[in-house]
Amino acid sequence: MIEQILTGGNLLKAMHQVQKNHGSAGVDHMPVTKLSELLSVDRETLVEKVRSGKYLPQPILGVEIPKGNGKTRLLGIPTVTDRLFQQAVLQIIMARFEFEFSDSSFGFRPYRSLHQAVLKAQDHINDGYQWIVDIDLKNFFDEVDHCLLLELLHRKINCRETMRLIRKWLRAPICINGKLVKRHKGMPQGSPISPLLSNILLNGKHSVNPVFPL
Numbered sequence: 001m002i003e004q005i006l007t008g009g010n011l012l013k014a015m016h017q018v019q020k021n022h023g024s025a026g027v028d029h030m031p032v033t034k035l036s037e038l039l040s041v042d043r044e045t046l047v048e049k050v051r052s053g054k055y056l057p058q059p060i061l062g063v064e065i066p067k068g069n070g071k072t073r074l075l076g077i078p079t080v081t082d083r084l085f086q087q088a089v090l091q092i093i094m095a096r097f098e099f100e101f102s103d104s105s106f107g108f109r110p111y112r113s114l115h116q117a118v119l120k121a122q123d124h125i126n127d128g129y130q131w132i133v134d135i136d137l138k139n140f141f142d143e144v145d146h147c148l149l150l151e152l153l154h155r156k157i158n159c160r161e162t163m164r165l166i167r168k169w170l171r172a173p174i175c176i177n178g179k180l181v182k183r184h185k186g187m188p189q190g191s192p193i194s195p196l197l198s199n200i201l202l203n204g205k206h207s208v209n210p211v212f213p214l
Helices: 008-021 032-052 080-098 114-126 146-154 160-171 194-202
Strands: 060-066 072-077 174-176 179-181
Touching: 008 032, 008 080, 032 080, 032 160, 080 160, 080 194, 146 160, 146 194
Parallel strands: 060 174
Antiparallel strands: 060 072, 174 179
16 A cells, blocks of 8 residues: 555645645745655655655644634644645545445535535425534544554554554644644644544444444
8 A cells, every 4th residue: 555655646646735735834844835846856765764664754833723712723734744645645545434434424525515514404404304413522633542543544554554654643743832742642633634534533333442433
């Protein structure tokens, strides 16, 4: 699998997606506009580091943004280089999990949108359903259990190098107000791969003891 992730075509596609998403620079202050130059100069070196397991993600930049209710949400911004490889991994592993997700799930999934979710809700209303339940998982991204998530991933990703890479991203420290904070749980709400990982965990029916059964 790691060879699929590291192909020139997949990395080029990942680069275009990261550039399309724009986003702020991480702890190294490198903007997405420098990504093309990075790949043209250092691609082989970076690829070999990933392939050999020597690639080390840089710390995540922690940025607090207002939620609108007087509180704040901590976003984790990986460096552009880490976002590139996260997007490359996402593009390869998504198909292995996507088909298992509920047809009624619309969040952070390809070719699905909020508009489609509203139309689905309208269909339920037209069918006679009258109750709407609004549920919010408090601090979900901050409380993700790494062991459970990695177990769910391992069942479909039989590639040591890919699993090692994801584990390193999960454990990368976060820089908050200039101080590095170790992370033993949670995942950054702001990285390309986090939405897929959250859906895999929420679809925890494939776990022996699912935490978030559908």
